[in-house]
Amino acid sequence: MASLGPSIDELMQALRCLPGVGPKSAQRMTFHLLERNREGGERLARALQTALDNVGHCSRCRILCESELCTRCRDERRQQDQLCVVEMPSDVLAIEQATQYQGQYFVLSGHLSPLDGVGPEALGIPNLVEWLDSGSIEELILATNPTVEGEATAHFIGELARARQIKVTRLAHGIPLGGELEFIDSGTLSHAFSGRESI
Amino acid sequence: MASLGPSIDELMQALRCLPGVGPKSAQRMTFHLLERNREGGERLARALQTALDNVGHCSRCRILCESELCTRCRDERRQQDQLCVVEMPSDVLAIEQATQYQGQYFVLSGHLSPLDGVGPEALGIPNLVEWLDSGSIEELILATNPTVEGEATAHFIGELARARQIKVTRLAHGIPLGGELEFIDSGTLSHAFSGRESI
Incomplete structure (x- = not known):
């Protein structure tokens, strides 16, 4: 590729981090x-x-934020006894937008992936255990992604909570609203069929 | 959409300029x-x-560059009597990469678009006319895009060159190499058919 100059080349290279x-x-x-x-x-x-200089992680729920505690963790009107564990900050935004959930969050910033060297420490699980040990949580909601790694992470965290007699729930799996049976993958369909509910 | 803080919101907004x-x-x-x-x-x-601070336009061919004249305009070994007019700097890179062309370039940075207020001045056509008037150019190669606006721009510039007795050529249109007749749009196919060459 012909070059137009070092600053232009460097900018093209740098944009590839996106x-x-x-x-x-x-x-x-x-x-x-x-x-x-x-x-x-x-x-x-x-x-x-500015964002790189100012944005860090909430010391409690680990979401991206610009102060020591994020607005949700500072908000005392939110329920203190429900804790929802998600993989990414965007999952918090999605849940806030779609649901009436008014409890706490914990952001893992990823999922367990031993082959990539991502263990419990990298996901802040020691902080999560401390929070569970504090006795304030009655229900732990697992909202990791329905992938193999997400399920494994949910299983790992679920065991930690059960060992502390905390109720553990996870998001329902099944047919998405507006989906057509014909086009749904067989894993989801078989899951939805065996988990059928009486109406 | 729930917000995570002003710096994060501003970064999301700013990225949308891409x-x-x-x-x-x-x-x-x-x-x-x-x-x-x-x-x-x-x-x-x-x-x-760095790029925003350092990168301007070559005063001769108007390509993006970091000095008064770009490397191609400074290179005296390149042919001085051929001038290829393109719409964008990326077109120069594409031609340099694909062909053996060793002449000069002129970058319009767009095409004529009177409805958007883009007239000859915005495309640097006065500079181009000065260059044509200097008498050094023997062949003007029109390599604007084969769109309505690109063709109109090529026509306009072609007339300027013809008025100065300069030979005007444009890139051949036809079936792309490796294309299948069946999948080629009818405009291209009809153009290629009527412009058939004897072998």
Whole structure:
């Protein structure tokens, strides 16, 4: 590939750290920013630096936030006896948007993956155990992703809670609303069939 | 959408200036940068600011570059009598990569689009006319995109060159290599058919 200069090459390379951005998209983004939207580029550079400087993790629930405790952990009106464990901050946003849940969250920032060296410490599970040991939690809601790793992580955390006589629940699996039976994968369908409910 | 804090919201908004990035991708990119790849984020913020500070346009061919004249315009071994007009800097890279062309380029940074207020001045056509008037160009190669706007722009520039007795050529249109007749759009096929060559 012919080069247009070191700063342009470096920008194309640096853009590839974004998820889903390959060489072609990075080139397109570079030309767009430099040819057509320099103001947008300035804003992005500033926003990125500000966020990197200011954003850390909530010391209680580990979600991304800009202070010691996030707004949800500071909010005393929320229920203190329910704790929902999720993999990513985006899962918290999705649950907040879709449900009436008013309890606490704990963000793992990933799932157990021994082959990649992601063990319980990397997911903050010692903090979670401390929280469970404090005696304030009555129900632990497992909302990890329905993948092999997510299920394994949920199982691991579920055992920790059961050992402390805490009620453990997990999100219901089944046919998504608006789905057509014909197009649902057989794993989900078999799960939904065997877990049929009386109406 | 629940908010995680002003810096995070601002970063999500700012990322949307990138082409092809909507709200969902922006959120994914934000979490990826802040949760998993802060080094990549720092590098991106630095690279973006450096590029915005250093990269301008070549005063001769208008390509993005970091000095007064780009490397191609400074290279005296390149042919001085051929000039290829393209819409975008990426087109120059594509031609350099695919062909043996050793002449000059002129980058319009767009195409004529009167409805959007893009006239000849915005495309640097006065500079192009000056170049054509200098008498050094023997062949003007039109390599704008084969879209309605690109063709109109090519026609406009072609007339300017013809008025100065400069030979005007444009890239051949036809069936792409490796294409299957069955799947080629009818405009291209009819163009290729009427422009058939004897072998």
